[in-house]
Amino acid sequence: MGLTVGHVARRAGISPHTVRYYERVGLLKAACRTGAGYRDYSEDVLERLRFIRDAQRLGLRLQDIRDLLEIRDRGQCPCGHTRKLVETRLTLVRAEIRRLRDIESELELMIESESDAGYDWCCPA
DSSP: OOBOHHHHHHHHTSOHHHHHHHHHTTSSOOOEEOTTSOEEBOTHHHHHHHHHHHHHHTTOOHHHHHHHHHHHHTTOOOHHHHHHHHHHHHHHHHHHHHHHHHHHHHHHHHHHHHHHHTSTTTSOO
16 A cells, blocks of 8 residues: 555645645646545655645746646656746746845835934824
8 A cells, every 4th residue: 555645745744635736736646546535645756746845935836837747747858948937936036035125125214214203104293
């Protein structure tokens, strides 16, 4: 017997609900079933689940992850496609960092102006 959904989830560091969801949306192939109807996973699903989890942690969308997995499942190397996705993600992260730095500067100015002018921005006149 292989691994139940609970065992797989625990070892991959995700919830059983997430494992079932990934199967439902096609990121995982449907598991074999035991005579009692329980999902019966092999050890190799753990690598796939960890890949999905790590790719999501980096901000890749499930559709992007699905595309990478489909390329890999066909026996091809998704390296070029992966590089393009990661470069795009990096561009978005850098833009978000710039946006957050702008907000940081604005907040600092608000604090400075508040201490200089006396609560102008937080209390009505």
